[in-house]
Amino acid sequence: MNIMDEAILEKAMSADVAPATNENIKMRGEKVCVFYGDKQALFGVDLLIRQNQVTALIGPSGCGKSTFLRCLNRMNDTIDSARVEGKITLDGEDIYDRNIDVVELRSRVGMVFQKPNPFPKSIYENVAYGPRIHGLARNKADMDAIVETSLKRAGLFNEVKDRLNDPGTGLSGGQQQRLCIARAIAVSPEVILMDEPCSALDPIATARVEELIDELRENYTIVIVTHSMQQAARVSQRTAMFHLGNLAEEGPTEKMFTNPDDKRTQDYITGRFG
């Protein structure tokens, strides 16, 4: 390794290993357990989500990544058999407190799903819907600007600018996913949860979304579930490795991919299981 490489690595490492302070912790999971009926899916997960960083959740299929992600904006509430124990905070506030307005929580902690799920409405309305119900636009010109900026940021505007009134469901799968990303961005959430957001996208669209994720972290905190080690390494600053419902290890992404402490992480990133 030459001096330049060492300097770059040292800079990256020192930025990422900065101790977590209350100021840079956006969300905190403490002893999070999730049950689906009698089956326990998460076993006491402790995880910090740092502000303006991308945290990647990795691990073999069924290890609980999506379950943990869904705890962060109470999407597990929508699953009848699901029960969550432990504590999860957003800016220090318990999001499972009975006084929490779940609709408001989900506008602060938005979500992009694995399968594109546009509303059966026009492309324009898909993006405008959230800002409208949250009163984010004063007039039509404001709304047009929000819709255009959101579609541009999601790398979709050029493909749809001449057919904004066509149904969102008429787009290709990859375009639909970018529409869902535009929809998430449009309400200016503080945290964006992404559950394998690129699995339906081609490599060019994937690259664009990864660039977008990097841009978005200036203003938002992002948590992404991914099966792609390359994607986790490219987009995240922190990586959390899950295994059989436990958090095996969490740390700076460079360290996790070059010198992990836990053998399960080592085995997973080298393709020995998963």
Ligand SMILES: Nc1ncnc2c1ncn2[C@@H]1O[C@H](COP(=O)(O)OP(=O)(O)OP(=O)(O)O)[C@@H](O)[C@H]1O
């Ligand atoms: N709605 C549900 N009802 C019952 N069990 C569920 C439900 N969702 C997930 N599980 C179970 O919880 C465990 C964790 O699943 P989860 O989807 O969180 O894992 P994952 O790591 O995201 O998997 P994948 O990478 O395959 O998406 C699995 O054993 C799964 O079968």
